[in-house]
Amino acid sequence: MRAISYRRTGGPDVLELTDRPVPEPGPGEVRVRVAFSGVNPTDWKSRTNNEPGPDGQIPNQDGSGTVDAVGQGVDPVLIGERVWIWEAAWQRAWGTAAEYTVVPARQTVLLGAEPSFQLGAALGIPFLTAHRCLTVAESLPDRIGPGTLNGRTVLVQGGAGAVGNAAIQLARWADATVITTVSSPEKAQLAAAAGADHVVDYRQQDVVTEVRKVAPQGVDAIVEVSAAVNAGTDAQVIGMHGAVAMYADDGGAEVTIPVRMQMGPNARWQFVLVYTEPAWAKEIGVEDVNAAVLDGAIRVGREAGLPLHVFPLEQTAQAHQAVQDGAVGKVLVDVTA
Secondary structure, X not given: OEEEEXXXXXXXXXXXXEEOOOOOOOOOEEEEEEEEEEEOHHHHHHHHHOOOOOOOEOXXXXXXXXXXXXXXXXXXXXXXXEEEEOXXXXXXXXXXXXXXXXXEHHHEEXXXXXXXXXXXXXXXXXXXXXXXXOOOOOOOOOOOOOOOOOOOEEEEEXXXXXXXXXXXXXXXXXXXEEEEEEXXXXXXXXXXXXXXXXXXXXXXXXXXXXXXXXXXXXXXXXXXXXXHHHHHHHHXXXXXXXXXXXXXXXXXXXXXXXXXXXXXXXXXXXXXXXXXOOHHHHHHHHHHHHHHHHOOOOOOEHHHOXXXXXXXXXXXXXXXXXXXXXXXXXXXXXXXX
């Protein structure tokens, strides 16, 4: 089978197209014939910083495809099912940048007949991250679903990114009022297409003023892509018992928070990384994201505010570079092309 792998850390050039035997699933595992592989920032960061094992590393955490074999202890009824995959390469040598991958059965989720494989490969890390960001506040529900955020206001900093788009779509599905910030008119159109109720161009408008117009008492949750830059703004618009959920790193930047100002509302400043979040929270996230998919609430493509950038498997290096360069939308690898 064709697979992308790397045997040393470095830039995209360390990724090589290789020929490997088709893997066999072990106990508790399934083998998936991969259709699309999703690329996230953690994929290129892992390639850059984490030494691969002696047999090399197949990159990429997210993906979609069809189960074609199961290991001991797994119900064979799964064979032939369309699924989406999450965390394939976390502390494992088998990611999704290959024609076949093997993962623990619990890390595949039934996609159903209608959603596309492109949508399935776009879910994983971005949507699980967004789910965690929307549920960490003590004043917010642990579960996301229709009506669960009714009467709540969510601020998504950077609504044109993959996690920002996911947060907008999930929050709107849960009936929240969604405010988002962007840096250009083009990104404003994408955020609006995703479902944001109010879009603020932070290069043209004062974010605090605009947010307070919508939420005079402050917002209930902030999904934060750049805490080091936005902490001052977040501190001024967070509401009572609200939470600022920080899911991205500006290259080792540090965050300065005005302590007294945050004591009044009992605000929470929460760091979010899907891979190490509590197991129960991750399980809930997977269930809720899949419920949103089956409810038809999740979309991909420019009309959903998430342009797709698709590369064939042999161009996985270019796909990684596109994510590293900040491509707006979702980068996918078409494994079948």
